[in-house]
Each structure stands twice: as C-alpha cells, then as structure tokens.
Amino acid sequence: MNDYVVIGSGIGGSTSALFLNKKYKTTLFEKEPYLGGCSSTFKRGKFFYNTGATTFAGYEEGKFMYDFLSEHKVDFKKKLLDSSLTVLYNDKKIKRLRDFSAFIEEINSAxxxxxxxxxxxxxxxxxxRFFEINDYYYSNKNIFAKLxxxxxxxxxxxxxxxxxxEKADKFLKNYxxxxxxxxxxxxxxxxxxxxQAKTPEVNFLTCALALGYQFVDNYYIYNGMGSIFESIEEKLDDVRKSEFIEKIERKQNDFIIHSNKSTLQTKNLVLNSSLFESASLFDDKEILDYINSYKKLDLGISAFMVYMKIDTKQKLDHHYQIILDKKLKNTISNSLFVSIGASDDEKMAGSITISTHTLNQYWYENKKEKKxxxxxxxxxxxxLYLNIKEEEILKCFAATPFTFKRFINRTSLGGIAVKYNNYVFKIPSNDTVIKGLYNVxxxxxxxxxxxGVMMGVRNLQRLICDI
Known part of the structure; x- marks a missing residue:
C-alpha cells in the first residue's frame, strides 16, 4: 500500500510528489507521456512547443520557490531577463523592465x-513585504482548524x-x-x-502584486518549460506516465485508484487535477458534496491557444502582450500573451505560444469553424505586430478548452479568478474535510x-509534514 498517490503532474503535483517522495512511499500518475500539465512542453511533428504557462517569475534566493527547487536539486538551464514583458498597445511599446529607473522612463514615455x-x-x-511574510497557513479540515x-x-x-x-479601480482613481x-x-x-480578472473585480493588493512581478527575477527556461519537470522526474521513485485515472474508490480510511493500466491502494491522495473536474472520478457522496460546495467558484474561464513555428532572422523578445481596442470574437479579452523561444535555444528557437482568455461555453457548438x-x-x-512574414511560418495550429480536456483532462484553465469577493476563507484549502484527501x-x-501554485505547495507541506 502507498502512503501517497498524486494525480496530475502540473506544477503543484510534480513538486508535491517531490517533497512527499523523500519521506513517504509515493506514486505520481500522469495521463500524458510527459510531466507538466499546463506548464509542459510537447512535440508535434518535428517541433516542440510550450503548452501554456511560460512565465517563470520569483525564482530568487530567500523565496520559497528558489529554496524548494534548490533543496531538491532541481536543475535546469535558464537565463535572467531584464524585461519580463514587452507590451504593444496601439503605437506604444512598453518594456516591463526589472530595473526600476529604466522602467519609470518606459512608463512615463507611454x-x-x-x-x-x-x-x-x-x-x-x-x-x-508580501514575500517577506512567511508565518501563515490555511487549513480547511474542520471549523477549528480553519479559524x-x-x-x-x-x-x-x-x-x-x-x-x-479596497477595490483596485477605486484606489487607482483616487490615487x-x-x-x-x-x-x-x-x-x-x-x-x-x-x-484572471481586471481592476474593477480585484482588490488593490492583488493589483499591486500583479503589477510588481516584473520587479522580481524573471527567467527564460531553455529547452522548454518541460525541462524543469524532466529534472523533477529524475528524483521520483514511481512515476506512471500515460496512465489515465478512470475511478477512485474510498474504502474506510483508504483510497483505491483505478487507472487504465493498474489498480493501487493508498492511505492518502493528492489531487492536482482541476478541483471542479475531479468530481467525475468519485462516487462517494461526502467527497462529491465537498467538491460541489465550491462549484460556484468555477466561472468556466479558460484559454484559447495558438501555436506557431517560425524561421526568422529578426531578433524578438521572449514575452509580448498585445493590447487591442476591443475583445476578440469568442473571447473575454482584448489582449494576447505571446511567448517566443530564444534564437540560441536549439530545441525551442522560433517556437511561439499565444494565449487569450475565453469561456468554455463559447466552444460547445461549431468548434471547428470557430477554432x-x-x-x-x-x-x-x-x-502584423511582430512583423512576421507568411513565408516565415512553418507551422500554425490552435487549441480550444476542449483540446485541453482531451490531453490534460481539464477545460477550465488559469484557476480561480482572484476576485475582490473571493476572500481566503472562501476558496478551497490544500487539505479537505475528507481524511487523507488533499488538493494542490x-x-x-x-x-x-x-x-501562486508554489505557495500552495508550501502550505500543503506544512499541513502534511508540520513544518
């Protein structure tokens, strides 16, 4: 019998398996043949692409993410960036620079x-100050632990x-x-x-943290974001890739995991799949009631992705945001986030990942035509914005929320929107009222x-290991 089973190998699942593996008998299940979930790197045809999350921010000595990955000897090739993002907005070009004085020149010019x-x-x-504070944790196993x-x-x-x-839009106008x-x-x-929300919907603390990520260390990751997970995988004892979880039974104080290839019994279970879409794995009423109690937080927010491979000699930045005058059709956003592989990155050179926000409901019908x-x-x-010529494009394809459902078994992407009324005590913790059931x-x-996810991993580590 296992001590822990972790289902899903995204940021939270892979790193949770990493710390659990040092002390407990742990198995990590992943549906795809590679780890990483939304942060993975995949191959299509001859070329590699980053699936989604391509921003690696906050990797600094003294911060949890750096200390955790260093402690577990997770090694990957990286490059410190002077600019976290280049924003293209009408005729304006604003580099979100790490250097404060240089950024002030940028923002004042725009x-x-x-x-x-x-x-x-x-x-x-x-x-x-926010990243200096390290004395809090969040438990939800009962009312006393929560308080x-x-x-x-x-x-x-x-x-x-x-x-x-105070709402962010009100603060900004007053300030x-x-x-x-x-x-x-x-x-x-x-x-x-x-x-995953704009200033009328968030408090000013959330707004400040979003605007401040450029002032922490941001890195470009060579060989794709998946290279981080490849390093993690080397340190795990039992990783079961290409195994899809079909059903999870709760038997007294244990769980029985049924995959398409095996059955495994465990004392504890960590779900790294989307909480809302994990309900389909269970028949147990208490677990279903717990999951469904948070259903109102699932707003069906997702992403529409475009992947390109180009062959160009022009020098491009690693990250762009293109802000448009109006929302794109079948999206909820007027901006595009564009990530581009470095020219000196043999594996990822010319690989482009483009994302924008959408809703699942837009893709129930006529998916092929809309896509x-x-x-x-x-x-x-x-x-148009990056001056890429048609003849430089070697490959172009797209993914809807239902493409992600097929590959990583979730349609909602980007997590719970950090809205003004989503106070901490309203969101799911990393433990649950079900003994032995955890989420990350x-x-x-x-x-x-x-x-954000690594803060949850730190919280889970405290709840399980009492550190």
Whole structure:
C-alpha cells in the first residue's frame, strides 16, 4: 500500500510528489507521456512547443520557490531577463523592465503621470513585504482548524489592511486623480495576466502584486518549460506516465485508484487535477458534496491557444502582450500573451505560444469553424505586430478548452479568478474535510502560475509534514 498517490503532474503535483517522495512511499500518475500539465512542453511533428504557462517569475534566493527547487536539486538551464514583458498597445511599446529607473522612463514615455514614481515605488514596497511574510497557513479540515489558520494571517492582514478591502479601480482613481482610460486599460491587462480578472473585480493588493512581478527575477527556461519537470522526474521513485485515472474508490480510511493500466491502494491522495473536474472520478457522496460546495467558484474561464513555428532572422523578445481596442470574437479579452523561444535555444528557437482568455461555453457548438476563424485572426494580429512574414511560418495550429480536456483532462484553465469577493476563507484549502484527501494547483489555495501554485505547495507541506 502507498502512503501517497498524486494525480496530475502540473506544477503543484510534480513538486508535491517531490517533497512527499523523500519521506513517504509515493506514486505520481500522469495521463500524458510527459510531466507538466499546463506548464509542459510537447512535440508535434518535428517541433516542440510550450503548452501554456511560460512565465517563470520569483525564482530568487530567500523565496520559497528558489529554496524548494534548490533543496531538491532541481536543475535546469535558464537565463535572467531584464524585461519580463514587452507590451504593444496601439503605437506604444512598453518594456516591463526589472530595473526600476529604466522602467519609470518606459512608463512615463507611454503614460506620463507626475505620480508614476511614487506609485511604482509603492508597488515595489508591497511586493517586497508580501514575500517577506512567511508565518501563515490555511487549513480547511474542520471549523477549528480553519479559524486557527485564518488567525495566522494576522501579519499579512496588518501589513496590507487598507489594500485588501479596497477595490483596485477605486484606489487607482483616487490615487492618480486624473488617469487616462488608455492607462487604465494598460493596467487592467497587466492584472488580467496574473489574476484572471481586471481592476474593477480585484482588490488593490492583488493589483499591486500583479503589477510588481516584473520587479522580481524573471527567467527564460531553455529547452522548454518541460525541462524543469524532466529534472523533477529524475528524483521520483514511481512515476506512471500515460496512465489515465478512470475511478477512485474510498474504502474506510483508504483510497483505491483505478487507472487504465493498474489498480493501487493508498492511505492518502493528492489531487492536482482541476478541483471542479475531479468530481467525475468519485462516487462517494461526502467527497462529491465537498467538491460541489465550491462549484460556484468555477466561472468556466479558460484559454484559447495558438501555436506557431517560425524561421526568422529578426531578433524578438521572449514575452509580448498585445493590447487591442476591443475583445476578440469568442473571447473575454482584448489582449494576447505571446511567448517566443530564444534564437540560441536549439530545441525551442522560433517556437511561439499565444494565449487569450475565453469561456468554455463559447466552444460547445461549431468548434471547428470557430477554432479556424479565431486562429486566423490571432495569427494575423501577431504577424502584423511582430512583423512576421507568411513565408516565415512553418507551422500554425490552435487549441480550444476542449483540446485541453482531451490531453490534460481539464477545460477550465488559469484557476480561480482572484476576485475582490473571493476572500481566503472562501476558496478551497490544500487539505479537505475528507481524511487523507488533499488538493494542490490553481483551483485551490493560493493562486495560479509558478509563484501562486508554489505557495500552495508550501502550505500543503506544512499541513502534511508540520513544518
């Protein structure tokens, strides 16, 4: 019998298996032939592409993600970036630079305001303080554990009290006084990348953390994001790839995992699949009631992806955001996030991953026609803004939410939107009211992306290992 089974090898699943494997008999299941989930690297034809998440931010000594990966000797080739993102907005080009003075020049040239220096100094201070605080955890196994863990947030609450309870759009208008709609739209789209929502829907603390990620270390990862997971896999004792979980039975204090290839009994279970879509694995009423109690948080937000392979001699940045005047058809966003493989990266050179926000409901009907239409629109926009010629495109294809369902078994992508009314005590913890059942990933505490999911891993580590 296993001590732990981890289902799903995304950021949260792979790193949870890593720390559990040091102390417990642990098995990691993954449906695909490679690890990584939304953060994986896959091959189609002759070329490799990053599936989704291509931002690797917050990898700094003294921060949990750096310390965790270093402790477990996860090694991968990387390059520190001076700019986390180049924003293209009408005739403006804004590099979100790590160097504060250089960025102030950038933002003032695009959206001059006498309070810009003061505002982004505040953003830096909030981010620095936020990542210094390390004394909280979040448990949901019973009401007493929940109340006790919420008390642990007292330092965080005391440090950011004014910002937690004020909506970001209201704060910005009060702070800047006169701020242009164009500048607000720029800020909105930076927040959307991190929070899956815009300033009218989030508190100012969330807004500040989203605007501040450029001031932490951002890296380009060579050989695709999947190279991180390849390093993790080498350190695990039992990884079962290409195994799809068909059913999970709860037997008294244990769980029986049925895959398409094997059956395994375990004392504890960590789900790295989307919480909302995990319900299909269970018949147990108590587990289903628990999962369904959070169903209202599933807004059906997902991503539409376009993948390209180009052969060009022009020098391109690694990350772009293209902000448009209006939302694209069958999306909920007026921006595109574009990631490009480095020219000196033999495996990923010329590989492009493009994403925009959409809703699952847009893709229930006429998927093929809608997919082709939106792919062509996005391809043309990216080629126009980045000056890519048609003859330089070697390959172009797209993915809808239901493409992701087929490959990584989830349609909702990007996690729970970090909205103003989604206070910590309303979102799922990494433990549950079910003994031995745990969750990790972007649909549980704390958030999406590498920094957000790794905060959840740290929380899970504290809950399981009491550290």
């Amino acid at each position: 959206f001059y305001h006498p309070k810009n220096i003061e505002f982004y100094t505040l953003i830096m201070k909030i981010n620095k 006790k863990s919420l008390y642990s947030f007292k330092t965080l609450l005391g440090s950011f009290y004014p910002f937690i309870f 800047f006084g006169n701020i242009s709609d164009e500048y607000l739209n720029y800020i909105d789209n930076q927040v959307l990348i991190v929070a 082709q239409e939106l792919m062509d629109i996005i391809k043309n926009i990216v080629c 990933g972007d649909t549980t505490f704390a958030a999406q992306g590498w920094p």
